[in-house]
Every structure is written in structure tokens, then in C-alpha cells.
Amino acid sequence: MTATAQRVEWTYTANLNERDFARLAEFIEQSCGIKMPPAKRCLVEGRLRKRLRDLGMDSFSDYCHYLFEQGGLIEEGVYLIDAITTNKTDFFREPKHFAHLIETVLPAFHPHRLEHPFRVWCAASSIGAEAYTVAIILDDYARSSRSFTFEIVGTDICTEVLEQSRDAIYPPTMIEMVPHKWRHRYFLRSIDTQKPTIRVCPEIRNAVQFGYLNLMDDRYPIEAEYFDVVFCRNILIYFDRPTQEIVLKKICRHLRPGGFLYIGHGESATGMSLPLTSVAPSVFRKG
Numbered sequence: 001m002t003a004t005a006q007r008v009e010w011t012y013t014a015n016l017n018e019r020d021f022a023r024l025a026e027f028i029e030q031s032c033g034i035k036m037p038p039a040k041r042c043l044v045e046g047r048l049r050k051r052l053r054d055l056g057m058d059s060f061s062d063y064c065h066y067l068f069e070q071g072g073l074i075e076e077g078v079y080l081i082d083a084i085t086t087n088k089t090d091f092f093r094e095p096k097h098f099a100h101l102i103e104t105v106l107p108a109f110h111p112h113r114l115e116h117p118f119r120v121w122c123a124a125s126s127i128g129a130e131a132y133t134v135a136i137i138l139d140d141y142a143r144s145s146r147s148f149t150f151e152i153v154g155t156d157i158c159t160e161v162l163e164q165s166r167d168a169i170y171p172p173t174m175i176e177m178v179p180h181k182w183r184h185r186y187f188l189r190s191i192d193t194q195k196p197t198i199r200v201c202p203e204i205r206n207a208v209q210f211g212y213l214n215l216m217d218d219r220y221p222i223e224a225e226y227f228d229v230v231f232c233r234n235i236l237i238y239f240d241r242p243t244q245e246i247v248l249k250k251i252c253r254h255l256r257p258g259g260f261l262y263i264g265h266g267e268s269a270t271g272m273s274l275p276l277t278s279v280a281p282s283v284f285r286k287g
């Protein structure tokens with residue numbers, strides 16, 4: 001071969017047939033609740049192509065054979081779920097919720113009324129932007145409200161995003177919604193001009209604990225009535241309606257009476273039998 005040898009372009013053309021899609025869809029719906037109608041076949045195919053390539057497999061049939069006939073699911077299940085989940089998020093996404101937290105919830109939970117730290121759970125926290133947004137708000141509040149302390153937990157089913165959450169390194173575009181006064185105080189900037197990144201400062205990183213939790217599990221390993229506030233946003237939309245109601249019922253068990261629940265603006269809990277009162281668009285209070 002010469003230095004000018006022809007470059008070989010490897011393209012990956014594996015296709016996902018209906019039968020294999022149906023098997024994958026059934027597993028995904030059962031294990032993490034995400035609805036997989038036939039229209040999502042292309043999406044699944046696209047998302048799993050790279051995984052097949054990493055495993056050195058030529059076809060989806062080989063992949064499904066490995067998963068469902070050779071016991072591969074035990075090892076591969078977690079990668080499959082990581083590849084399928086949609087992790088879109090941002091700092092201060094759906095900002096009205098954070099305005100509500102600052103203007104209504106925090107004053108209502110004045111520190112003198114708290115015997116314990118103010119506790120927040122971000123269920124389905126993706127790469128951590130939502131939980132860190134809450135941490136920034138609570139840290140700022142604590143600076144002017146002596147004796148106010150807080151705990152924040154972020155959970156997700158996707159192990160990859162949990163790792164990214166702990167690293168807390170993001171593209172600078174993700175903090176465009178963060179008020180200026182907080183950008184300098186709470187974020188560090190990389191000095192790499194080729195690939196600029198920002199990182200959440202250590203104080204805020206240390207204020208949030210991240211862990212694995214599948215909202216489809218029968219029970220969550222959390223004390224009853226533990227949290228003052230739960231964010232469960234932009235995940236219910238991927239579940240069917242009965243599953244949404246089951247998940248919200250379980251979440252309510254861990255919300256203390258008088259506590260607040262935020263769901264995504266595009267999500268609804270109307271008509272569900274839950275111990276909640278609607279107090280603002282996509283904001284509920286436990287009775």
C-alpha cells in the first residue's frame with residue numbers, strides 16, 4: 001500500500017425489521033415504561049446502530065438473538081436503555097417553575113418552620129442541569145436566610161447521564177437561561193478555546209447526590225413523606241396514561257403533606273386519582 005492508498009469508508013447499513021423491533025419495544029416498555037409505537041422503529045434503529053458497531057455485530061437479528069436467546073440482556077440491558085432514553089434538558093428549563101419555587105414555595109417553607117433540611121428530589125434528572133438549577137437557587141436563598149439548609153437528590157435510569165451529572169461539565173450554550181448574576185458565581189470556564197466548556201462549581205456539585213432509580217420499580221428506596229418538593233418533568237410524556245398515574249401515585253408517597261410537585265409543561269395529571277391540588281400550571285400541592 002502507498003501513502004495515497006484508497007481510503008475505505010465503512011458504512012453501517014444494518015436494518016431493524018418489524019419482528020426484532022417488536023421484541024425490543026416490548027423489553028423497553030416493560031423495563032422502563034417508555035412507549036414504543038411502530039413509528040419509533042427508525043429512532044430505535046438509529047440509536048442502536050452505534051451500539052451494534054461497538055459490539056462488532058452485523059445485524060439487528062444477531063443483536064436480538066444475543067439479547068433474547070443467549071441471555072445477553074443481563075449484561076446488555078443497561079446499554080440498551082442508555083441508548084434509548086431521551087436526555088434533553090437545560091439549566092432553568094421551563095423557568096416559570098423556578099420562579100414559583102423562589103416566590104411561593106421558599107417563603108412558605110420559612111426556615112423557622114423546618115425541623116429538617118429543605119429536601120428536593122429531581123426524578124429523571126438526566127445530565128443534572130435541573131438538580132443543579134435547584135441547588136443554585138437554594139444556595140442563593142441560604143445566603144440571605146440564615147439557618148436554611150437543604151438536600152437535593154437527582155435520580156435517573158440512564159447510567160451514562162448519572163456519570164455526566166457527577167462530572168457536571170457542559171457546553172456553554174446550556175447556561176444561556178441562567179441569570180447573569182449567577183453565571184459567574186456558580187460556573188467555572190475551561191481555558192480550552194477550541195472546545196469551550198463550563199463546569200458547575202464544587203460547592204454546588206457537592207450539594208447534589210445522584211443515584212440510579214427506575215420509576216417503573218414497584219417501590220422506591222426512599223422514606224415515606226420525605227421530600228418537600230419533587231420535580232418529575234418531561235418524563236411522564238414517554239409513558240402511557242395508566243403508567244403515568246401509577247408513577248405519580250408512587251412519587252406522592254414520598255412527598256410530604258403540603259409539599260409541591262412539578263411536572264413538565266407538556267404533561268398533565270388531570271383526571272388522575274392523586275392526593276394533589278393544582279396550584280399553578282403543572283404545579284401541584286399535596287393535600
Ligand SMILES: C[S@@+](CC[C@H](N)C(=O)[O-])C[C@H]1O[C@@H](n2cnc3c(N)ncnc32)[C@H](O)[C@@H]1O
Nearest residue numbers: 032085087088089124126157158214215233234
Ligand atoms: C427528557 S429527560 C428530562 C430531564 C429533566 N427532568 C428535564 O425536564 O429537563 C428524561 C429523563 O428520564 C429518564 N428516564 C427514562 N425512563 C426512566 C425511568 N423509567 N425511570 C427513571 N428515569 C427514566 C431518561 O434517562 C432521561 O434522562
